[in-house]
Amino acid sequence: MDFEDIVIGSGLAALGAAIGLEGSRSVLVLGGPAQGQFSHYDGRATVPSSYLGDGGLGNDWHGVIPTGWCNAYDPRDDEAYAALFRRFYPRTDPRPRLGQPWLFVPWRPIRPRLEFARLQQERAGKLTLAPELVLSFRASRAGVAVTTAMTTHRARRLWIAAGALHTPGLLERSLGQGIARGLVSDHVGCYVGQADGLQAPAIHRNRDGAFFQAWQGACADALYTLRPARFAYRTLDHGIEQRAVFGLPTGSAIAKISKRMSPGLLAEAFYNRFGLFPAAPRHSVYAQVLVRDAYAVGAAETALIAKDGAIRAATDAARAHAPFAGVRVSQRPELTIPGIHLHHSVDLQSLARAGVGDADFPVQVVDASVLSEIGPEHHSFKMMLGAVARAQRAVRLA
Ligand SMILES: Cc1cc2nc3c(=O)[nH]c(=O)nc-3n(C[C@H](O)[C@H](O)[C@H](O)COP(=O)(O)OP(=O)(O)OC[C@H]3O[C@@H](n4cnc5c(N)ncnc54)[C@H](O)[C@@H]3O)c2cc1C
Structure with missing residues (x-):
């Protein structure tokens, strides 16, 4: 194996997975093309819907983090929420507000590019960032082979964080038709x-x-x-x-x-x-x-x-x-x-039929494409939190 883990994407979900992979021997992050490109909701091009490139939409998000828990999803754990929050905002304890609909507007939003650079320093050679576009991947119980426009990388586990609009196509190119909900x-x-x-x-x-x-x-x-x-x-x-x-x-x-x-x-x-x-x-x-x-x-x-x-x-x-x-x-x-909070673009049953979610299948999707219910609150921080938790669990169980 070239790496223990490969992460596809370099936005907030990918950052969450990379943070959670602290115990991994080696992580390769394939972040998309060096020359990035926005897509927009409609022809007026006033509101972006995705950014294919380094940092994803996380380069521009406002960074608003809600503290209510209505319809909150994995993990329902105040301590994990507070720990991730304080990684970025060490002088603020969100715990007294959890469960109430407050919105935290940071002076400095979490920026994936800066945070990946910080992680690289912390991980001393265990984290590699590559501006490559993934075409498809092959997965078996033994591991994954990820084909980019340049080469093929092999790893034990694969984390997909290509964003709500790009993940469905990547899954269909790799695992078969019927996974994108349309x-x-x-x-x-x-x-x-x-x-x-x-x-x-x-x-x-x-x-x-x-x-x-x-x-x-x-x-x-x-x-x-x-x-x-x-x-x-x-x-x-x-x-x-x-x-x-x-x-x-x-x-x-x-x-x-x-x-x-x-x-x-x-x-x-x-x-x-x-x-x-x-x-x-x-x-x-x-x-x-x-x-x-x-x-x-x-x-x-x-x-x-x-x-x-x-x-x-x-x-x-x-x-x-x-x-x-x-x-x-x-x-x-x-x-x-x-709202630019796009989610639930993947058919969860088809994904499960393709093996994703089985304990010994080496691929997990950690972005909003697989979140079927986000409630009325801004979801991105909670999506990151879910990615951190799943990566930590995989490392613990390995
Ligand atoms: C102006 C603005 C304000 C916002 N404000 C908020 C807010 O306050 N609070 C909130 O919760 N949310 C907010 N959002 C939404 C938030 O930015 C997104 O939910 C979040 O950034 C999505 O992160 P992601 O990692 O899932 O996907 P993305 O950011 O879309 O990242 C996808 C990543 O995958 C990569 N990728 C895609 N396909 C491939 C491929 N084939 N090979 C390799 N890499 C690939 C891309 O290059 C990119 O790095 C805002 C968005 C915008 C634009």
């Missing part, structure tokens, strides 16, 4: 409306970041946040009309559009990032809503076709059950923003 679930951001006289959200800042208060209501698929409505954003729907145009740009695009930002959007951006001036006579109510099978996947693996009916039904339900009194409801319910 559908993918996501969060959608929607504007619920406005309300006057609400108490400002609680915000607790420390040296690592700020915890923002969030809310859950009778609609279990929605997570609600309040933002002060200032300037033109005091007018119902003005904010969502503008945000729907700007989308959710990546860091490099922010500088370009900031020149065109209205004072209302700027005020919201400062609030979102730093929690500045939360008290206001009027608040906008937003919801992040889980939409199961929000998109069909088209001919190319990154081509997404929005299922407008599913998105509308989920956002209408969130609007109908907002946990605030006196909300003037949005008159533009068709305007939504993709």
